[in-house]
Amino acid sequence: INAEYGGYQRRVREEVVSTQSTGAFRCITFRVSPDMKRVIPDDEQWQVKKDAGICQREDTKNAMKVLCDQLVNGDDKSNAQPRWVLFNFEFETAVDKRPTDKSIFIKWCPETSTIKNRMVFTTSTKGLIDYLNMSATNVQADSIDEIKEVLGKLESGNLK
Numbered sequence: 545i546n547a548e549y550g551g552y553q554r555r556v557r558e559e560v561v562s563t564q565s566t567g568a569f570r571c572i573t574f575r576v577s578p579d580m581k582r583v584i585p586d587d588e589q590w591q592v593k594k595d596a597g598i599c600q601r602e603d604t605k606n607a608m609k610v611l612c613d614q615l616v617n618g619d620d621k622s623n624a625q626p627r628w629v630l631f632n633f634e635f636e637t638a639v640d641k642r643p644t645d646k647s648i649f650i651k652w653c654p655e656t657s658t659i660k661n662r663m664v665f666t667t668s669t670k671g672l673i674d675y676l677n678m679s680a681t682n683v684q685a686d687s688i689d690e691i692k693e694v695l696g697k698l699e700s701g702n703l704k
Contacts, residue, residue: 601635626665
């Protein structure tokens with residue numbers, strides 16, 4: 545993967561800055577370009593906007609459901625493709641009801657991915673993390689159950 549991320553360099557950084565500073569998005573996703581030469585922000589339907597009209601905890605759960613549905617039910621070319629997901633969790637912990645805001649960087653690499661896609665994804669991850677220069681908890685997930693487990697750990701205050 546091109547370390548410069550091709551002509552998408554500015555767009556990738558703008559997506560992350562928008563998510564972290566304006567709070568417009570609950571979740572943004574990135575993937576390897578079809579030519580496997582750069583990391584690109586994913587299509588619009590993969591970007592989940594925050595819903596300011598409901599409580600943060602419900603919005604987080606709704607956004608997680610949308611993301612999981614998309615990962616499972618996307619078209620054949622998209623749901624088997626590895627992705628990087630930057631997800632902003634906002635909720636009150638179940639134990640002591642304290643407000644929590646945490647960014648999670650999910651490395652989604654489903655078992656249905658081709659070997660080539662898995663290899664390109666794995667070798668590109670460190671470069672993307674270094675390029676984005678963000679503070680987020682990194683989580684590897686190969687199944688939807690693992691993503692749901694992350695949400696449970698966050699709510700209980702057990703994800704560091």
